[in-house]
Every structure is written in C-alpha cells, then in structure tokens.
Amino acid sequence: MKKTLLSLGLLAGLLGPAAPAARAWGVVGHRVITQVAVYELPTAMQAFYFRHLPELARLSTAPDERRGQDPQEGSRHFIRLDHYSEDNPFAKIPRTYDEAVEKFSADTLQKYGTLPWAVLDAKQQLVAAFRARDTVAIILRSAELSHYAADAFVPLHTTVNYDGQLTGQTGLLALWENQLPERFLKDYKLDGEESKVLKDPLAAIWLVLQNSYGFLTSTYDLEAKTSKGLKAQTKYTFSHRFGRTQRRYSDAFADAYEKEVGGMVAFRLKGASPLVASLWLTAWQEAGRPDLAQLLVPPKLSKEEKDHLTTQLKAWKANTLYQDQLLLALQKEKKSVDADEIKAAEGEAAPPPPPELVAPAAPKQKAPLTPAATAPPAKAKAKTKGPEGTNKQKATDFTW
Numbered sequence: 129m130k131k132t133l134l135s136l137g138l139l140a141g142l143l144g145p146a147a148p149a150a151r152a153w154g155v156v157g158h159r160v161i162t163q164v165a166v167y168e169l170p171t172a173m174q175a176f177y178f179r180h181l182p183e184l185a186r187l188s189t190a191p192d193e194r195r196g197q198d199p200q201e202g203s204r205h206f207i208r209l210d211h212y213s214e215d216n217p218f219a220k221i222p223r224t225y226d227e228a229v230e231k232f233s234a235d236t237l238q239k240y241g242t243l244p245w246a247v248l249d250a251k252q253q254l255v256a257a258f259r260a261r262d263t264v265a266i267i268l269r270s271a272e273l274s275h276y277a278a279d280a281f282v283p284l285h286t287t288v289n290y291d292g293q294l295t296g297q298t299g300l301l302a303l304w305e306n307q308l309p310e311r312f313l314k315d316y317k318l319d320g321e322e323s324k325v326l327k328d329p330l331a332a333i334w335l336v337l338q339n340s341y342g343f344l345t346s347t348y349d350l351e352a353k354t355s356k357g358l359k360a361q362t363k364y365t366f367s368h369r370f371g372r373t374q375r376r377y378s379d380a381f382a383d384a385y386e387k388e389v390g391g392m393v394a395f396r397l398k399g400a401s402p403l404v405a406s407l408w409l410t411a412w413q414e415a416g417r418p419d420l421a422q423l424l425v426p427p428k429l430s431k432e433e434k435d436h437l438t439t440q441l442k443a444w445k446a447n448t449l450y451q452d453q454l455l456l457a458l459q460k461e462k463k464s465v466d467a468d469e470i471k472a473a474e475g476e477a478a479p480p481p482p483p484e485l486v487a488p489a490a491p492k493q494k495a496p497l498t499p500a501a502t503a504p505p506a507k508a509k510a511k512t513k514g515p516e517g518t519n520k521q522k523a524t525d526f527t528w
C-alpha cells in the first residue's frame with residue numbers, strides 16, 4: 129500500500145501539470161533560487177531574510193498555486209515573444225507596459241503574457257512594503273518577486289511553442305524545468321555573485337528574457353537530436369491516472385538530453401538568484417534602506433541562527449548545499465518552525481512533498497561537480513538578434 133502511494137506521489141511529481149499549463153521551474157527550482165538569493169544579500173538585509181527563509185522559500189511557489197483561482201494570474205508567468213516577431217521581437221515590443229498597451233492593446237498583452245511587467249509590479253509592491261515597514265508584506269512580495277523573476281530565466285516561457293506542442297515535442301516544458309533540475313540538482317553549482325542595486329530593473333529583466341529567448345533553438349534542436357533513432361517506448365514513460373493515459377519523457381531520455389544541453393538548465397537556474405537578490409536590494413534601496421533589524425523580534429539573530437547562517441554560507445560557497453542536505457526544497461517541513469510567525473504564510477502554499485518524492489536522497493559523500501554548470505553551455509548558442517540587431521550578446525553578459 130505504501131509502495132502504491134509512494135509511486136503515485138512520485139508520478140504526480142514527475143508528470144507535473146497538464147501540458148498546456150506552463151509553470152516555470154516547479155517547486156524545487158523556485159525554492160532553491162529563493163534560498164540561494166538570501167545568501168547573496170548584503171549584511172544589512174541578510175539577517176531579516178534568513179530569519180524568514182522557510183516562509184520565503186515556501187511562498188515562492190504560491191503564484192503558480194493560485195493560477196487555478198485567478199484568471200489574470202497565468203499571463204504573469206510568461207511572455208510569448210515570437211508572437212510579435214520570430215526573428216527579432218525585441219525590436220518590436222516596447223519595453224514599458226504603457227507603450228506596449230498602446231501598440232498592441234491590453235488584451236493582446238494579457239493573452240501573450242505580461243512577465244516583464246509582473247516582475248516590475250512585484251518590485252514596486254515590495255518597495256511599498258518596505259516603506260510601510262510591514263513584515264508580512266515584505267515576505268510575501270519578496271517571494272512573489274522571486275517567482276516572477278525566476279520565471280524569466282526559463283526559455284520556454286518566452287515562446288508560443290512553450291511545451292514543444294507545435295513541433296511534436298509536447299512535454300518539453302516539464303522535462304526542462306522539473307525533470308532535469310530534480311535529477312541533476314546534485315551536480316549544479318549554486319555559488320554566485322553578490323546582489324547589486326539595479327539602475328534600470330526593467331532593462332535587466334528584458335536582458336534576461338533576451339538571453340532566455342536565445343536558448344530556444346537549442347532547446348528544440350537538441351531534443352530532436354536526442355530523439356533520433358529512439359522508439360516511443362524508450363523515449364517516453366506512460367502512466368494511467370484518472371482514466372487517462374499520460375506521457376512524459378523517460379528518465380533515460382532526460383539523462384541523454386541533459387548531456388546534449390550541457391549545463392543549460394543549471395546555468396539558467398544559477399543565474400536567477402543574483403537577479404532575485406538584486407531586485408530585493410533595489411526595492412530596499414528605493415524605499416530608503418529601512419532598518420530591518422527593527423522588524424526582527426528578537427532584533428538580532430540568535431547564536432544558533434548565526435551558526436546556521438555561517439554553515440549555510442560556507443556550504444553555498446563550496447557548492448555543497450545539496451550534499452550537506454541544506455536545501456529547504458528537499459527537506460521535510462519542520463512543524464514546530466512552521467507555526468507561522470507571519471499569518472500571511474498560512475494557506476498560501478502547500479507544503480513541499482517529502483524529499484524522497486522530489487529527488488533522490490542526498491548522498492553522504494560529495495558528488496563530483498559538473499564544470500559545465502559554471503559556464504554557459506557551449507552548445508547552446510543564442511539565436512536571437514538583440515535590440516541593436518546584433519547577436520553578439522553573450523548569455524553570460526548580465527550587465528545589470
């Protein structure tokens with residue numbers, strides 16, 4: 129019986145949502161990105177964010193969870209750039225929401241996605257929360273901002289062919305954003321840059337989208353390359369749920385595809401945390417750098433909390449967060465800690481599934497780390513011309 133439950137749970141986790149509902153990163157990705165972003169904050173912000181890390185990580189998936197209830201929510205998670213122009217949408221779409229509405233209408237933007245402006249909105253709401261010194265709102269808005277900013281790093285969230293459904297590659301989204309991170313997180317290098325104040329947050333978001341769009345060609349082409357010569361029985365895993373047959377890419381296919389994309393997913397996931405931390409920092413700066421210690425009760429981290437933070441920062445820098453079992457996304461929630469100090473956390477997000485349903489148990493010994501995870505994959509070249517009509521923009525070139 130237990131085995132049945134376990135495999136059903138595992139299945140649910142791996143199958144992800146029904147194909148047409150695009151949800152970036154999944155629970156593991158969003159929570160890891162949010163956790164790592166806390167390590168990248170300046171000291172003046174870090175204690176506050178570290179104290180609230182469990183709520184932040186949990187709430188970072190709330191925007192996906194409310195998509196079923198709020199019809200306006202879905203379009204905040206993507207922007208289907210190639211609807212506007214396949215070759216160079218960046219030359220066609222105005223950067224600001226008001227200009228884009230004037231050119232294309234609010235309905236069109238709603239239909240094809242409002243991701244860049246959702247990030248900016250969330251940032252503005254965080255500025256207001258900081259100004260109001262409202263702890264609950266700061267946590268909520270920071271988690272939302274993390275979610276939308278992280279979504280911008282998923283190439284398939286920038287296209288009308290978001291699940292490979294137009295090219296006979298249906299299921300590609302769940303493969304890319306759920307299956308690959310869950311299978312290979314142990315190899316990802318998560319150490320990263322420190323946050324910095326963004327002079328132009330909207331420009332930073334558009335640059336991320338441009339880079340994401342540039343990865344699309346290889347996302348599809350390498351799926352086709354991996355598929356060559358494979359029979360459907362090898363390529364896919366079939367399951368039956370609620371009277372329906374569902375299909376997902378097999379683990380063997382996921383492993384072969386990961387080799388082909390050469391660290392692309394790791395690179396995009398790792399890139400998200402510095403932007404998230406920088407957006408938090410920018411909002412705090414815009415709000416006049418309020419003293420966050422005044423919002424902490426007690427106002428300082430305890431010795432135990434400080435020790436935990438030190439341990440985690442060390443593990444983050446040494447790329448052993450996974451091996452040291454410090455990633456919250458892979459831990460069972462501790463009920464005692466989760467007697468939510470902030471009420472807004474209640475009912476916002478379902479607890480994450482137990483780690484055995486999400487990822488293999490963390491090995492005791494250090495796993496070899498993939499060098500490719502630190503650099504953009506050589507095989508994944510940008511296809512898209514930038515706004516200046518050049519494709520020389522490197523995927524690593526985040527000039528915030």
Ligand SMILES: [Zn+2]
Pocket residue numbers: 151152191192205275279
């Ligand atoms: Zn999302």
